[in-house]
Amino acid sequence: MLRYFLSRLLTFLPTFFGVTLISFAFIRVLPGDPIIVMAGERGLSEARYNELVKQYGFDEPVLQQYIDYLAGVLHGDLGASFVTKKPVWDEFFSLFPATLELSICAMIFAVALGLPAGVIAAVNRGKLADRVFMSSALVGYSMPIFWWALLMIIFFSGKLGWTPVSGRISLQYFFDTPTGFMLIDSALSGQKGAFGSAVRHLILPAIVLGTIPLAVIARQTRSAMLEVLGEDYIRTARAKGLTPARINGLHALRNALIPVITVIGLSVGTLLAGAILTETIFSWPGIGKWMVDSIYRRDYPVVQGGLLLIATMVMVVNLSVDVLYGLINPKIRRR
């Protein structure tokens, strides 16, 4: 097992350096000089321009800039935002809990509905329930997030008034946020109604963000279940006279879970991508919106550092999924 883990880890390192290179190159390949973009219509004198070029280190050869950047990364220094002048690290960790909290809730929503939907569809293959679930999944998968979110806001917040329009908690609550997770902080604050308010604020964004993973999980569960249901041991179980609930729930679902876990692992990337739009619409203070803003502003350190941190995070999740496989399925780790 240790060997398996180390071999996985070995593939991790080159990927990590690859990401530093790509994130460094990506923002520089985009046309647009950050200094001129910052100055806008007002413009700036040539002397001033040269001064700033020097201050930001753009006068160095690109290779040298990359080496400096890499040296910083290895020392845990991701630089400071051109725009807010704050360290990228600080900004990331003040915003990341919001994204993580939203992503976890979205994932819980997606798994809680997606798994049963997939199982029911598989068991009732070709029947009405299957058709309804699978066509809904297709619709969910194809839904433009932006439009879907506005639709939900206008209906549930505007027409019915059930949920708040945006934000993480009602503005009347005001307390310290030591963990950055609003559900935890609001419960710790001891203020009456704060936790409930935090939950209500989470509902719509979690549903919107969870919609695509929900659809993917439902479809994946269905096909994995169908495959397993055709296996010999299921026929044996049936022959033994086990109840359908026991066969589907215990024997089939458990074996169908491996590809589903893969999909859930891969969805982490999808969630972060979806978070960009979801966060913008719901005024959710997370890293998605932060990244988009910095790309528009050509805020090099934030784009580089943010991409690197997000990519590392996705890689860590995938590494954990790989390790998890090894634990679940001995065949994989011996390969």
Next chain:
Amino acid sequence: MSIKSSLLAGAAALMLGSTAAVAGGNLIYCSEGSPEGFDPALFTSGTTFDASSHPVYSRLMEFETGTTNVIPGLAEEVEVSDDGTEYTFKLRKGVKFHSSDTFTPTRDFNADDVIFSFDRQNNPDNPYNKVSGGTWEYFAGMSMPDLIKDIVKVDDYTVKFVLTRPEAPFIANMAMDFASIMSKEYADAMLDAGTPEMLNQKPIGTGPFIFQAYQKDAVIRYAANPDYWRGKADIDNLIFAITPDASVRYQKLKAGECHVMPYPNPADIQAMKDDKDIVVMEQEGLNVGYLAYNTQMPPFDNAKVRKALNMAMDKQAIIDVVFQGSGQIAKNPIPPTMWSYNNAVKDDPYDPEAARKMLEEEGVGDLSMKVWAMPVQRPYNPNARRMAELIQEDFSKIGVDVEIVSYEWGEYLSRSKELDRDGAVLLGWTGDNGDPDNFLAVLLGCDGVGASNRAQWCYQPFEDVIQKAKVISDKAERTKLYEEAQVIFKEQAPWATIAHSVVFMPMRPEVKGYKVHPLGSHIFYGVSLDN
């Protein structure tokens, strides 16, 4: 970590108590984005100024809310020497700086604070010059380093600015955001504590609201300053609920989750006006959108050709299509809310027939040209591509063939400056200090050729008038000169003036006393809430 400190949590109890219908109350403003920071001199965006300079700080001079008039602020009086190079400010006494959990002022505002506020931007040896990556863009952009020769403390309550040349707009510059007055005592304390960046993160000023807490992309909280030198604000607390999406801001306003919102979608404005729970205020913005010909390249070096093209442009159609009603036809290079706007100037009539004839008379047949369309949205031009297409259609009616080009924004800004640029450029300008010099000299003066003067237009009769107006301090005389400059501009037509945006501010009906500010700022001092 941004969030807040323990003292602030204590203030929460106070705020909770005042959520219901208590006199004063909490005003919630659904702002459009996060500020870059809270030290206004470090930044240039309106979003940052709304959150920093207006609520937290005061300046020597102030703009009267709702106008571009300059009135006394922390300076009670200002004297200008006869040669126009010395400005002596008499400071207000008894003005208190805010307190926070990390700082309690031991003295009132005085001349040291004024000197510190400018010295840190001007003097590379000032310990604060490099703090928070200070680049002091606005200070440099308004030519302050060349202009200010010396700042002298005459006594504790008198400061003299010595300039290198007479410059009338200087007084308006002192009301600008970068000229906000910081506490030297606070700066020194933070420097001693090894946390100078706190000046930008936990601002201390003399303004109407005391900064309490900020969470990026979520919320900014302020409490009314009980010691504000113009009197305590009517509202108790000011809260910015940061809401980047305009449709969501609208939903929040409807649901009563905020009281005031900026920048509505033009498409929503009619529905807002029809909604009895929303009041929409409007005013022309302090900006202008234009098409600048390259007046150094034939045939655009001929004023008659430029004039003919201007006459071929159907501006009303542009206002209707591109601005969807949230714009107004521009006839002058300065907006109508600015003093010295010359309303007597007549705009070129829309007359394609006459335009075609004029071109023929000038011997310009089969003209083909490029029109540059900006890749970004601006209040003065919400959709440059669409605007360029309309112009293309209009010009084709007089036989002028237009090719539309565009570049990435940074590229666009640099290439459009080039003297031998091919084609006419769509661009615009938003005023900084409400002074006509800030439009006419920056955008059309000879110094701006090859830079901010995209028409590359250097016309001596015009230059003489604006240079003269820059150095005299009598406003009535300056007004006359600027009115004359607008007449010359119209005759020479280096641009087609296209539009000024109209600014809409939707708000709940219980909000009283809000004034749309021509400089684009959102100011909540003087606003109250009806129960």
